[in-house]
Amino acid sequence: MSFLRTASLFAATLTTGLTAGLFAAFSYAVMPGLGRTDDRTLVLAMQRINESILNGWFALCFGGALLFTLLAAALHVGAGHRAVLPWVIAALVLYLLVLGVTAVVNVPLNDVLARAGDVDRVADLAALRQRFEVPWVRGNAVRAIASTAAFGLLAGALVGPGRLPG
Template identity: 50%
Template sequence: MTGTTTQSVTLVAATVGTGLMAGLYFAFDISVMPGLGRGDDHTYVTAMRNINDAIDNGLFGLLFLGAFLATGLAATQQQRGGRPDAARWGWLAFALYGLSLAVTALVNIPLNNQLARAGADAAAARTRFGGRWTSGNLVRTLACTAALAALGRALTLHGRASAA
């Protein structure tokens, strides 16, 4: 592959991966959490534990970290390829995606771990978990969606520079 083709593939991969993550977080915001919220405490806690166990897999890990790494690589390639405008948008996307990772590490994962260790009092576990987890997820959704928009702009600028 040529340098320009490699840059294009990396930028597209970063964009697709970030879009998938934004979509996953958004799905939790608009359907999973509201749906679970309609159930009783035991169902809520059991379902969230099952979701947390199911999502802890290699494919999710590859996407979760791979999108971040691809975004950083894409920004670097744009910079080195003489596309500073596209690179700036790539670095913005990298920072925004990094914010979603930080929120995951500092808010959502610790809450998931607390929920996994919670005792038999499902109402107390749900109270400690629900609002904070949902707020953290909303930040992740917004950060990944903004990163996706930034990558879209980087793609546009990359395409214009390649066509020139």
């Protein structure tokens, strides 16, 4: 059981960290870079990114972060293993915030771009960009901060009280 507790916590930390890295990279590199482009480039690039991100690797990280964190929490409920439970629960709450923002802000905005269709047939690319860019960037910033904090908490749980031989 000790191996399963550690393995689940490690998997939660790894998948949360990979997800946090993705959202952070969008915050400090991808969106600022696209923000310096014209309307057509931003819309087309985000349409293609939104299409290509729906793959097994993303699903493993994005969904795995939730599942592995839930598993780690469940496996640390027993007496003698609760020292890291508050860290794991706090990480879980932050990751639930990430999921909520994704579902309420980012995915609906991605869907707006998808429904717009071929960028060469969009009547007003500037209006489409304006509707999408600022709220998507703000939502992603929340996801980046919350998932990075969750990653830090899970990393702390890995090395926290009761985890390392001492």
